Amino acid sequence: MTGYRDSSGRRLDDYPRPSVAVDTAVLTVVDGALAVLLVRAGRSDDEWRLPGSFLHEGETLRGAVLRSLRVKAGVEGLRPRQLHVFDRPGRDDRGWVLSVAHVDVVRADRVPISKGHQLARVDDLPDLKYDHGEIVAFAVDALRTDYRGTPDPAALLEAPFTMRQLRLMHEAVSGERLLPDTFRRAMAPRLRATGEMLVEGRGRPAELFERA
């Protein structure tokens, strides 16, 4: 590597290099509302941030995300997706740090909450360190876009599920009420009926579906 020179004749390692971090908004649905996993920032009691890590040598961004979730939050991440690189000078008081923001979506029962962690509803977020508030906004936006038109693309529901369960999940993600009949007709073509029924409390039993 040291032999290479760029167009201005300088060796690659002559350039100062930034630290590169990954920060991930781990989204989930708890009690019918969209929530994001926060970890305590430093020692202070009221400073929160997203789980993240610096990128290690030879590691992919995806690898760094999965490692940081495992180590910092005890979460087995699934399919992290890149959102945006945050590069504002001075955004990190530790020096020259770029952050590659990611989003990952996991079922709430796979997010262990211990001391120093919390699941915060995205519509009632505390102040976050760095630009992590912006990252959450990017992540929520990306997730809502995915859920518009596709049945539970992040597989927050385990198949099989009823149309009602699916609709409640989409309502939680979108933050809006959805009409049962319109929703059913929009989703049905992308689902396969299992033939099984589910009796749940009062009311007529519901057909069970899986993703087509």
Add this chain to the structure above:
Amino acid sequence: MTGYRDSSGRRLDDYPRPSVAVDTAVLTVVDGALAVLLVRAGRSDDEWRLPGSFLHEGETLRGAVLRSLRVKAGVEGLRPRQLHVFDRPGRDDRGWVLSVAHVDVVRADRVPISKGHQLARVDDLPDLKYDHGEIVAFAVDALRTDYRGTPDPAALLEAPFTMRQLRLMHEAVSGERLLPDTFRRAMAPRLRATGEMLVEGRGRPAELFERA
């Protein structure tokens, strides 16, 4: 900066850091077709790449994109937009290099073509170095998405313009024929008629529009 330690107790500068580059697909429309600016890679005659540069200290990604376009291609870039970070290990034979891919869209008359540069139609692209072929695909996709539903968002046309000029521009970007009447009805609500008319060759004079 040197005083800060991370959660494992190591100083920030103890970590090896990657080189961070920006690479930009400069898209334009020439002769009714979408094209991208390529620069010669190294000394060989048939190796092409996108203009790019390493990120300098204290510089934003956007700043690095605009600088690299000015210096490497003589183009005054406009509004670079981030696409994706390419991080495959071994993607760059010079070492550990991440590339933040960008797209920028400029009018063809502002892209000076000299020795070592070419505008290549995106539907007939030569092999590109690194993963720059993938970057072009990302860029074209992003541009086509922007043009679906919005009249010439990148301002490739100078206002005022006729509906025909606008349609031909959208056909060049999308790579598809568009129905004149459907297109007009889709765009008209987002345009303002200037009241002026343009006589151009044969046929009934056309009304001139500007973006609303």
Add this chain to the structure above:
DNA sequence: CGAATAGTGTCTGTGAGACAATATTTA
């Protein structure tokens, strides 16, 4: 039975696609 939930019928408005008709100009 009444309440609750599941599922279907159907009306209406909107908008895209497509074709046709009209309008205005040059060759």
Add this chain to the structure above:
DNA sequence: TAAATATTGTCTCACAGACACTATTCG
């Protein structure tokens, strides 16, 4: 006048939203 282009009329189809109706179960 014929050809070319601009613009508008209108028909059809698909689909979302909305409301109403039927179906099935539990208390």
